[in-house]
Amino acid sequence: MTNDIKVNTISYTEIREKLLNNVEIAIVDLREEHIFAQNHPLFATNISLSRLELEIYNRIPRLDTLTVIYDDGDGRVERAYPKLLEYGYTNIAVLEGGVDAWQRDGGELFIDVNSASKAFGEWVEHIKATPSLSAEELQKKIQNEENIVILDARRFDEYQVMSIPTAMSVPGAELVLRASSLVKDKNTTIIVNCAGRTRSIIGTQSLINAKIPHAVFALRNGTIGWTLAGQQLAYGQQYSYEDVNIQIDTQAKENARALADQAGVIQINSEQFAQLQAEKTRTTYIFDVRTEQEYIAGHIAGSRWIAGGQLVQETDHYAAVRGARIVLVDDQQVRANMTGSWLAQMNWEVYVLNDQDIALIEQGSWKPVVPDISISSYLQPEQLQKLKQLKNIAILDFTTAANFKKGHIPDAQWILKADIPQIFEQGKFQNKDAIIVTCGSSLLAQYTVSEIQAFLKDNQEVYVLEGGNAAWVNAGLPVEMDINLLSDEIDRYKRPYEGTDNSKDAMQGYLDWEFGLIDQLKKDATHGFLVI
DSSP: OOTTSOOOEEOHHHHHHHHHTTOOEEEEEOSOHHHHTTSBOTTEEEOOGGGHHHHHHHHSOSTTSOEEEEOSSSSHHHHHHHHHHHTTOOOEEEETTHHHHHHHTTOOOBOSSSHHHHHHHHHHHHHHOOOEEOHHHHHHHHHTTOSEEEEEOSOHHHHHHSBOTTOEEOOGGGHHHHHHHHSSSTTOEEEEEOSSSHHHHHHHHHHHHTTOSSOEEEETTHHHHHHHTTOOOBOSOOOBGGGSOOOOOHHHHHHHHHHHHHHTOEEEOHHHHHHHHHOTTSOEEEEEOSOHHHHHHOBOTTOEEOOHHHHHHTHHHHOOEETOEEEEEOTTSHHHHHHHHHHHHTTOEEEEEOOTTOOOOBOSOOOOOOOOOOOOOEEOHHHHHHHHHHSOEEEEEOSOHHHHHHOBOTTEEEOOGGGHHHHHHTTTTTTOSEEEEEOSSSTTGGGGHHHHHTTSOTTOEEEEETTHHHHHHHTTOOOBOOOOBSSOSOSSOOOTTSSSOOOHHHHHHHHHHHHTHHHHHHHHOOOOOOOO
């Protein structure tokens, strides 16, 4: 950090006071996700230095928000602080002593990711005694062909990887809206599952809270519990609620509204919504909790799509500012009111836009807001193909490690953006004529140019592959699977409940951690959760 920048600091005690008083604050962990998952405060949000440009404006949209940053004493704070000033943030503070001081001064540290949401799920089950079935009990029901329907509350892509035999994909926020159209008859029992515990608990309790007239149970410990019981999962299932015509359950809609009211969700019209947006002293997130297809077809300008169930599951990935306001959009109301009821119980200030004629006039996928940048040195895929044959170049790929392994430009090397200084200081690329940077779309890669140029000689060039890896593939050019990694694979924490190659010890350890979250919440005492 340059000597002329005055660095503000903040202590654990000061942060704790702000959390308890619902003062807006963003606690930003600048480490890579795998490191973040080893220890962090309950309401920390992981915005790694490597992805700062892609995430910061979207997670912390108000530039004068109190933004607390920390690392492991590895220099990320010193690099991020001037960047945040450059991007317009005016109220930055560094956590005194980092996570070590947080714990030393009495703060509780949590592991894994989405810890606040998962802890809330455990809190709900603890208070409500959410009914559940073991894997063995559900297996018997399937074998006996009982009158049951199994609804998987995860994202469809997660469901496709592995799921309970005969289960149908119904992501969490869709459950109350769709369940009455998915049962066989009035005597059908509904079982809700996820990979572990949180989404099945919240999904089951959603149906119970909404007074769905069926017996409802969570599959205890989800696909993890199923695997630990020695039972076979299904792979590649395609059953989705989207294949079923639904009838909107009027009673369920009324019950969802009543739940939202009880939780303290505020219903607003378009005029009131505009007033909230006009208030510049508060952070207001606008989340569209319908399906992505509905969002693409038409949405409110400035809104971000995230399925309601995932918003409850991964709140910190979208709303980094604790104490902020959240406005939910759903023309059917049910998904917004159910999602809002849970977020309000998680101590968020929640509003539902309930105008009958919501102006859903914007079209297309959500696009992140990123800092302005001016780049002149672009290459088209065909130009890069020729350059590879003519010059001694290096191709650096800043996509995720997982995407890189699925296929990449021949001879490309994977690197974390945060590792640029240490890699280039080794002199690894001194003999290269040019450096080509890319990622999935080159959106992130373009922000590496100025950092790389600082380490190059005058006769070396840096080019951005226009359109990134997607453009390369679309041009019909070859990809390879060879792995050449310049950085450690720490950009993403491998969840013990995802994929099909986790050890039983890891899965059991994850469950044991979830069971212990109630005690951690009590020790932390900043959560403000209230279960209705």
